[in-house]
Amino acid sequence: MSNPAEAPFSAAAQAILNDLEQHREKDIRWRDGKAFSLTYCASDDARNLSETAYRMFSHENALNVAAFPSLKKMQQEVLDFVMQLLEAPPTGAGFMTSGGTESLVLVVYGALQRAIALRGTERPQNQRFNVVLPSSAHAALEKGCTYFNVEARRVPVRADWRADEEAMIAACDDNTILVACSAPQYPQGVVDPLERIGAETLRRGIPFHVDACMGGMLLPFLAPSNVPWNFSVPGVTSMSVDLHKYGYTAKGSGVIVYANKELRQHQTFFTNNWLGGMYGSSGILGTKSGGPIASSWAMVQYFGVEGYRNLALTARKVALQIARHIDAIPELQMRAEPDTTLLCIGARNPESLSIFAVARELRGNGWYVDEQTPPDSMHLTVNVVHENRVDEFVADLVAAVKKAVNAEPNKDGGSAPLPYGSV
Ligand SMILES: Cc1ncc(COP(=O)(O)O)c(C=O)c1O
CATH class of the missing domain: 3.90.1150.10 (Aspartate Aminotransferase, domain 1)
Incomplete structure (x- = not known):
């Protein structure tokens, strides 16, 4: 079979493609460098490669990577690449996700499942579990808390917009299932201070997530050595990085990394409580396109x-x-x-x-x-x-x-x- 990316189009198909081009007319002009939001573009060559790789695997289904060893291999290689940038420990383990929002919702879900597993009780008596967050942490963490009926305990940031370490620590209590900071936070673009919080969450056994959706593909190359932002900070238990931001991949590509498989296991889902047999999935989606995995793998090889x-x-x-x-x-x-x-x-x-x-x-x-x-x-x-x-x-x-x-x-x-x- 010929490469579908190169197959000629019938007249009917070409007419539909022309319509699609027209639909774009009023969209923001991100390829021209006129948009400072939502989109990223490294070069025409990189974008063409990313789009072609995406197209080659767009109909493959990453719900079952055993059926598509190609996707399993590519996913692992992308994860290995990102884990190295994050200085993840040798025990580090992750998954690809559809992006920052899915990663952050899963982090909240995983923390909740872990708390339930550790306590052997569904919910604290007359109280809700809580996640301690600086007021700057991304809205997707709020979304996770809303989805799972967990309190998003917001702590005001300092005058320099960074997380207030002492106030964050003071906000933690026995029902805190997760603390999260950002590297950097989206609104003002500053990296939160992590070390005091990491030391305290480690002492208290609370998972500590660092949202590096924006910074994960930048800070490894920019950070002066005195700005700790990754797994090298004691106490950090998980991190999220988006490849569809500064990895310049097609949309739908993020990574969540945990310090070990014990922590990761709480976000995965398995059931056989239906008539379809054993069903497992690593994230929120069931069927998901192989396109983002292929696009990400291609960009990692390319750059x-x-x-x-x-x-x-x-x-x-x-x-x-x-x-x-x-x-x-x-x-x-x-x-x-x-x-x-x-x-x-x-x-x-x-x-x-x-x-x-x-x-x-x-x-x-x-x-x-x-x-x-x-x-x-x-x-x-x-x-x-x-x-x-x-x-x-x-x-x-x-x-x-x-x-x-x-x-x-x-x-x-x-x-x-x-x-x-x-x-
Ligand atoms: C720091 C941070 N975390 C998470 C996200 C959510 O990512 P997405 O919109 O790709 O789901 C963003 C998006 O800009 C972000 O800046």
Whole structure:
């Protein structure tokens, strides 16, 4: 059989493909480097390889990797690659997931199952189990807590937006099943301090997750040795990393890694309590495409450690260039010095400038930036696709600020922020 990626299309199929191209017309222009959110693009060559690898395995079913040894092998090789970057212990064990949200929901589920297994009781008497989280931790952890009826015990971050170690420790009690921090957290882009929390959770036997969905493919190459962020921190029991972010793979690819198989076993699911025999699965999905696994494997082969190092260093350089330009715009301020490539920008005087009005002006020029609150901020996820766009973006940003300063407040649709995730 010929390679399906190269098969010619019938006229009917080609017409449908043309329609699909048209449907894209109003989508954000991420391939051109005009979007600072949701998407990542390393190069045309890498993207073509990733898409072709995805297509080759898109109809294969990763629900049963015994039936597809190719997927089993690729998944393991991707995991081994990521575990090495995370300095996972030799006992480390993980799975590929569909991305950060699935990883984080599974971490909460696994912690709950572990707590139930250890206590031999379904739920604490008259109380709920809780997960202790800084206010900056990703919404997907909140989602996990909501799904499994666990309290998301949010602890305010410090003035520098990092987790408040002492307050986090003070928030833990006998019903705490998990503590989670981020490397870096999404909203302001800073890495949480882990060492005090790790020491305490280790002492108390509480699992400690580090969400490196954003940073896992960056920090191995950027982190100064005095910023501990991975399994080298005593007490860290699990980490999540997304390949569909700074691994530049097709969407649907994340990794969850536990310090050992004992910890990992609580997230897996097995049943024979139906008429279909034994059924096991590693994550939330049942049937799942082999595409993300193949795309991830192809990108790991293509870039390797050195390729990812170059990508990380370039993205970081571009992020810092933009940050320095923002420092020079009197009406704007960086909310934090970024630890990786995430920039959070606010108005120096919110009384005279709505940062959301600035974002609206930028959108009018074809840019796409995230809006978030609290506090009212603009958020940029910078990656290598932006390398040759910095001057143009900064010029448009300066013009957008000028217009927004002079704009009447709440003109054309008001200043409610555009949601980062929506249905
Ligand atoms: C720190 C962090 N964790 C988790 C996620 C969730 O990842 P996803 O949207 O791929 O499920 C994100 C997404 O941006 C993130 O920044």
